[in-house]
Amino acid sequence: MSRRRSGAIALVLLIALSAIAAQQLSVQVRETKLRQRPSYLGAATTALAYGTRVDVLETRGPWRHVRTESGQTGWLHDSALTEKKLTLQSGDTDQAVTADGDELALAGKGFSEEVERSFREGNQGVDYRWVDRMSLWTVTPEQSRQFLDVGGIMPREGGLR
Amino acid sequence: MKRRTLIPLFAVIVVVVGCAQVSQIATQVAVQEGHIDQQQADSINRTVEATLKAWSDVTPEQEHYIGRAVAATLLATYPPVDDQLANRYLNVMGQTLALFSDRPETFGGYRFLLVDSDDINAFACPGGLILVTRGLVSLCENEDALAAVLAHEIGHVAGKHGLRAIKKSRWTNVGTLLATEGARNFGSEELAQLTEELEGSIHDITQTLINNGYSKDLEREADEAAVAVLTSIGYNPRGLEAMLLEMEARWQPSGPGFMRTHPSPMDRLADVTPAIQTVEPLGDPPGPRQLRFETALAGILK
Incomplete structure (x- = not known):
């Protein structure tokens, strides 16, 4: 490999790394929780809503150590995060999140709560009662821990993502 | 280069x-x-x-509303089993399993529901709503086998397999609609068009879930994801093997449920064998694990 080419590769790597260092991500799920350590079984602290922007401080596997704009820090799983810029409109709920600049206003658009309402009006045969009921069936980390303990199920070291 | x-x-x-x-x-x-x-x-x-080129560009929020509509549509044909104990058990197990998957968090989270059908089948709706038939659950002899079933369905959700069933032309239509929408709010015409695209997408997905099935490759992907999840959490992944053997014993090439939509169990087993062949055989589960399985599903197993 020529010296010039390896220099060019190093430059590209440097630019890529500096972009990662300054990475800002958005919460892409309805709600997620900051955790004290990079594990779902770790204690959860603050709940973060859809669209919340966070700065990435450190990456460990699929986990990101992040800081919110109000200064709270903790760990989030990358499945809860997106690189897309999402901005919350003041006073609105999750369906009213829009994207910045040239980015498409995907959040709250497309197949959204509004479209679901329209779909339900036109399709009286579909049954959302249980779908709504299911949404309430949450399981806490404590309940998961207890489930594993009682069943004698021992996760592998580092098995929990 | x-x-x-x-x-x-x-x-x-x-x-x-x-x-x-x-x-x-x-x-x-x-x-x-x-x-x-x-x-x-x-x-x-x-x-x-x-933005919207294909299924892979769909936001988790849109995936969530697609999945809700798919589940609501399926529930009109497959009525839920109103068994609080069984559904709670499925949710604690399933949601705990999902934590060990590649995609622990979806927009609205993973949820599991028993549906009243003798068919041996399960439906993974986009976003994480998973319906499992009574027929499939009653095939399981222990928690490890049931965990394999749920882990396979979680694999379909994590891999966004349902979204892949939606025709490409719908993404182009929705993408163009959203782009033209730009700064202004939807008018009734755009809303009607989007609703139509949603209905079409639901049709594509339910057709795949009920009639056509996923490709052999996606089923293998879901089985491999299941083995990975079962291994990480600490179940014996041979639970999947046990399930596939139970299914094989009931296999009829033109039968209903999974027999219509899945590759033959022995083909699936051949695909996952390299990943599990060094694992110890599936012994009797620990007493408390089997007890809670039998207690929670007493109304289903009979």
């Missing part, structure tokens, strides 16, 4: 250019007919290119 690296790069460029071209043709027609000006057309082309 070597030729080997040039070929995939070229393929990517072709795919991206191909998608953009669809949009460009559409916007050019719109400009010619006076619906939009050139500046708006350029903006649309940029946004379509930047």
